[in-house]
Amino acid sequence: MRTSAGIWWESTGAGAPVLLINGLGSTSTSWFRLLPELHDFRVITFDNRGVGRTGSSPEPFDLATMAADAVAVLDAAQVDRAHTLGLSLGGLIAQELALSYPDRTESLMLVSTHAGIPHLTVAASAVATVAALPPGERSRALAPILYAKQTPAAEIARDEETASVIPTTPEGLRSQLLASTTWDRYADLHQLAVPTLVLHGREDRLVPLSAGEKLAAAIPHADLVIIDNAGHRLFTDQTTTSAAALKSFLAQTTLSTAQPPQPPPRG
Template identity: 80%
Template sequence: MEVGMQTTAGIWWESTGEGEPVLLINGLGSCSASWFRVLPALRDYRVITFDNRGVGRTGHRPEPFDLATLASDAIAVLDAAGVTRAHVLGLSMGGLIAQEFALSHPDRVSSLMLVSTHAGIPHLTVAASAVATMAALPPGERSRALAPLLYVDQTPAAEIARDEEVASAIPTTSEGLRSQLVAAAPWDRYADLHQLAVPVLVLHGREDRLVPLSAGEKLAAAIPHSELVVVETAGHRLFTDQTTTAMDAIADFLARAA
């Protein structure tokens, strides 16, 4: 396993495996450790993960930043890893970063996977204020408060507890979470999505309470030739709710896009 620090931005990243590169971009408040359910299904690829500003081993940064900065950080990670082009998977807020990445640097993207995400908060029908309020809570309370929005009712408590255990190993501070919310709030490139020319998969849980399926449908409709796959009995954390089904969709898409 190759591990490196991108010193120009202080972004922590790691690379595992061999094959075509796949870059994974985390959602709001999540660090790279949260990909533990996804990595086994990507064993035939070189998988590059990193911690966005504000979370994990990168940590909170005092200077303000926006989504374009986060996309530039992702480019810096690929540069540090010696990767010219990658398949890019963005989850939730990571999907916004992935869209910005692909629109600003189309030559660096082989394909795009947008999971549990949307076309920007201005196009989201759920109030972001609820998440902003929860950002002020201590990490443990924050996880418990968010759980009803993240999982379906059928998700085993043990699986939710496993997610919380991984998240608590390197807890995200309220300051780090707020800085990411501030970065994401104004982002809006909905009018530019028609420019995306690479293969695009939009993967969404039918019962997502945080980012409703309608947001995923709107996103897919704005991207020419995109493919929308809806995962049944799955919420926002569809990799927890329906790991096998979700990863089968990812694996099938990558096999066709490679």
């Protein structure tokens, strides 16, 4: 299905809505490990502007536009508010969504992400160089910094095979990268008033743990959960452990939002 803005999306399952926002250059096929873990929820996935079935945009775009695309997906799915999970670049989009459309965000799950390129020690130019490579070479070049050292090669190959079904063009990847490099709302993060989980792999070499710690510290009452033996692709490195952290957070959040406020005790 497509939104009026041409964004491809789909919805599976029933229950409280959970919106998943992909990372740089990834399509919704990348969620294949996590989707079975979220069977108790209505999960909404989509292909960001620039990739997959949504396709490349002829004009440059920014993260505000990508957040508006996510809202268009919620509108098309007839969802007022959703628990929003953003991975890597998707985490930046999720932050922009929560800041610009606070009435559409039930909670935030920020995975393997950061507070903007200016607050990240990894140079965007290095990623841009890799972005120019053909898809197969790109995957091989990125693998050493995306996964934990002990992750089986077969699991990495499975990720690459899934991604190759709908390959991302270098042009689409560069457009998304450019959108991310101009985004910085670190000074506004204190405004976030929704339950927030920051989930990070201890061995993340693309977005170091220190960036996740800085992000969690900037958001009021955010929970920081660190996954051992996991890198940037922690849903591949430690599928069960990382999914369990998400489900625990969602269980607590859905329970608290489902319960009506209690009247103060009478003195």
